[in-house]
Amino acid sequence: MELRDYLRILRAHWLGVLLITILTIGAASAYTFTRVPVYAADASGFVAIGGSENPALGSLNDQLAKSRATSYVDIAKSRATAQEVNRLLNLDQDPAGLVGRIDVVQPPDTVLLKITARAGSPKDAQELANAWVAALAEQVQSIEDPQNKNANKVPHIVPVESAALPTRPVSPRPERNLALALVLGLMLGFGYAMVRNVLDRRLRTADLVEQRFPVSVVGMVPVSDLLEHKKGERAKLALQGRTEASDDAASGEAFRKLRTNLAFMDVDNPPRVIVVTSPRPGDGKSTVSANLAAAVAAGGQSVVLIDADLRRPSVADSLGLVEGVGLTDVLTGRVDAIDALQEVSGREHMRVMAAGRIPPNPSELLGSNAMRSLVAELGEKYLVILDAPPLLPVTDAALLTANADGALVVISAGRTVDAELNTALNHLTAVRGRALGVIMNKVPRRGAGAYGGYYGYYSDDYTSRRSLTQRSGWRSLFRRSSTPRAERAKLEALAKDREADGDGPGDS
Numbered sequence: 001m002e003l004r005d006y007l008r009i010l011r012a013h014w015l016g017v018l019l020i021t022i023l024t025i026g027a028a029s030a031y032t033f034t035r036v037p038v039y040a041a042d043a044s045g046f047v048a049i050g051g052s053e054n055p056a057l058g059s060l061n062d063q064l065a066k067s068r069a070t071s072y073v074d075i076a077k078s079r080a081t082a083q084e085v086n087r088l089l090n091l092d093q094d095p096a097g098l099v100g101r102i103d104v105v106q107p108p109d110t111v112l113l114k115i116t117a118r119a120g121s122p123k124d125a126q127e128l129a130n131a132w133v134a135a136l137a138e139q140v141q142s143i144e145d146p147q148n149k150n151a152n153k154v155p156h157i158v159p160v161e162s163a164a165l166p167t168r169p170v171s172p173r174p175e176r177n178l179a180l181a182l183v184l185g186l187m188l189g190f191g192y193a194m195v196r197n198v199l200d201r202r203l204r205t206a207d208l209v210e211q212r213f214p215v216s217v218v219g220m221v222p223v224s225d226l227l228e229h230k231k232g233e234r235a236k237l238a239l240q241g242r243t244e245a246s247d248d249a250a251s252g253e254a255f256r257k258l259r260t261n262l263a264f265m266d267v268d269n270p271p272r273v274i275v276v277t278s279p280r281p282g283d284g285k286s287t288v289s290a291n292l293a294a295a296v297a298a299g300g301q302s303v304v305l306i307d308a309d310l311r312r313p314s315v316a317d318s319l320g321l322v323e324g325v326g327l328t329d330v331l332t333g334r335v336d337a338i339d340a341l342q343e344v345s346g347r348e349h350m351r352v353m354a355a356g357r358i359p360p361n362p363s364e365l366l367g368s369n370a371m372r373s374l375v376a377e378l379g380e381k382y383l384v385i386l387d388a389p390p391l392l393p394v395t396d397a398a399l400l401t402a403n404a405d406g407a408l409v410v411i412s413a414g415r416t417v418d419a420e421l422n423t424a425l426n427h428l429t430a431v432r433g434r435a436l437g438v439i440m441n442k443v444p445r446r447g448a449g450a451y452g453g454y455y456g457y458y459s460d461d462y463t464s465r466r467s468l469t470q471r472s473g474w475r476s477l478f479r480r481s482s483t484p485r486a487e488r489a490k491l492e493a494l495a496k497d498r499e500a501d502g503d504g505p506g507d508s
Contacts, residue, residue: 009197012204016196017189024185025178032177037169039122043129044161045136047072047111049154065111068155072113075143076104076136084135089127102132113157122166129163201417209411209438212418213425218265218408218437219258219288222445224251227287235287235318237294255295258439262296271405271436272379275308277388277397278410279420284441285410286314289387292408296383297350304341304382306353306375308400309389310362313355319344326354331370337378351382362389367399375403391424401433408436413443 082095137157238251307315388397
């Protein structure tokens with residue numbers, strides 16, 4: 001995996017990473033600020049032996065003091081020393097507990113003993129360290145010179161540095177604990193993101209689809225309020241008319257790009273009969289079918305959109321057309337195909353064939369010779385787009401694909417899992433159908449796999465031209481524009497060209 005793959009994973013699961021990091025820091029904060037503060041004080045003792053003017057004897061005494069200092073470390077941590085500290089400080093504590101609050105260290109090649117005492121207050125820590133050095137001196141004297149007759153000739157402890165009053169606790173340490181919690185939280189969050197990436201089978205990006213399946217992503221449709229509509233409401237087409245809303249611009253550009261990709265899919269033998277389906281309901285295949293047909297019609301090519309979902313038809317209703325007469329009437333011979341085609345208001349080259357009455361045997365009708373003849377007949381004059389049922393619940397779409405030039409499979413970005421798309425493509429392969437490509441619908445505008453390329457390219461170009469044209473128009477109402485007339489006319493022409501439902505930048 002490359003760095004960008006890790007960044008993509010983190011972007012996809014950033015919320016979980018952030019939550020884990022915050023929880024880790026919160027737990028560390030709760031632990032840190034609920035602990036009783038501990039203060040530490042250091043005191044030192046010097047292992048001394050009576051001096052001598054003889055250099056050789058002095059060196060010998062120094063070596064003896066160093067060897068004795070090593071032994072005195074164990075004496076300093078003995079219960080007897082702790083009992084002596086209890087006596088000196090008038091305490092009544094368990095000797096083992098007192099020893100646990102003491103650290104004794106002999107720096108290498110020295111005759112010093114450094115004693116560190118810990119307590120709940122600065123004063124207690126200071127007193128305990130000083131008392132421990134004094135208690136150790138008493139214990140050494142009782143061992144080396146119990147009769148106190150050779151004080152200058154035997155090793156003994158001389159306190160050399162009293163403990164200073166500590167100014168800050170050694171535990172807990174908020175800065176260290178919170179820094180470690182931050183690092184640990186980020187590590188746990190990264191691990192969570194990696195595990196989620198391995199276990200998460202949802203298809204979020206076009207690269208992921210093309211890596212796992214032998215199909216191309218031929219279109220990406222961004223999330224847009226324009227394309228959302230409730231059941232029974234009339235749907236809006238992305239290419240129904242330009243407004244200043246960026247959603248309109250991005251959605252329209254997405255379908256222009258899809259139209260261009262279809263045209264270049266097979267230059268010598270472009271598809272004439274296309275099935276639009278999806279793995280499951282709710283992926284937006286009917287919305288994509290209608291808008292793709294509108295985009296093709298906007299380019300000047302005659303197109304027929306057939307509602308082949310004979311179980312839950314929605315195309316005619318969403319476009320404000322008559323639902324009662326349609327495909328089922330044509331297949332049963334009640335109505336001629338030409339008479340069943342309905343015009344769409346404002347769409348000169350677009351015709352729609354409604355589903356008609358819902359039959360009891362949709363699969364048999366869609367797989368019949370009459371259906372095969374119908375699409376062949378219409379395909380000679382029009383580009384035929386069949387809005388088919390989802391592939392996983394029923395076999396209708398697979399039957400239609402067997403008699404078409406191929407199918408476009410619409411999936412929901414971030415919601416469709418790889419197993420669903422894999423099963424859907426296998427259904428097409430089982431009938432020797434051809435998958436023309438995958439259309440990723442409802443692509444988020446932010447985050448991993450966000451719809452940014454087409455949207456940014458179109459939006460900046462269109463907005464700058466339109467806003468400049470509007471500004472020049474407003475100026476002309478109040479004062480003479482400083483923009484040359486020829487340049488202003490050129491800008492207005494460019495804006496009108498963008499407002500028309502002709503080729504967009506995605507087709508260049």
